[in-house]
């Protein structure tokens with residue numbers, strides 16, 4: 625299960641996101657398409673990342689097997705960037721509310737993408753990892769959020785905070801293996817969570833070959 629055992633040390637372009645002009649794309653999934661402003665002038669979150677497709681494809685597949693999977697759930701997308709993950713799920717599923725969150729430089733892009741997709745069940749707000757917040761949600765999504773060493777502990781603190789408020793909060797996380805240092809994130813995370821490698825995803829064999837992983841995090845019982 626431990627994805628970090630045979631690490632190689634490559635960057636996958638995170639530090640060097642190409643500086644292309646702000647533009648609109650159409651991102652197509654099995655059940656839904658999302659129109660998306662992309663703009664990396666505010667940071668690496670302003671473009672699409674493969675891990676986002678892994679997350680959306682899996683959760684839409686779960687929704688196709690059980691249409692109540694997201695019914696009446698409040699869902700929060702951490703480090704949303706463009707908002708692609710949250711927007712796709714908010715468009716396709718009967719969820720109660722989707723909250724896209726990120727740091728200040730991503731706020732306008734997330735808001736523009738909500739408007740572009742005409743979504744009334746979705747909003748965007750600031751959520752800096754490690755900073756206390758008052759969100760109470762059923763599901764937390766964290767797609768490709770493990771890449772900055774200084775943010776490992778703040779990200780874990782935020783995940784812990786959600787599950788302190790409600791231990792039944794479901795957490796899904798996609799991860800792209802890039803650096804050996806990521807092992808520290810997993811070591812820190814395992815102090816609080818069981819990391820369940822999701823094995824039933826039909827697309828798993830494809831993305832595993834690309835160093836992509838999908839986990840569900842379950843809060844460990846506190847002693």
Ligand SMILES: C[S@@+](CC[C@H](N)C(=O)[O-])C[C@H]1O[C@@H](n2cnc3c(N)ncnc32)[C@H](O)[C@@H]1O
Nearest residue numbers: 669673676703704705726727751752753767768
């Ligand atoms: C690689 S991008 C992934 C974006 C999106 N989740 C996806 O999968 O396409 C990582 C995102 O995490 C956000 N991020 C990084 N550090 C953060 C922090 N301390 N608090 C909140 N968001 C952060 C970045 O702004 C960026 O949008």
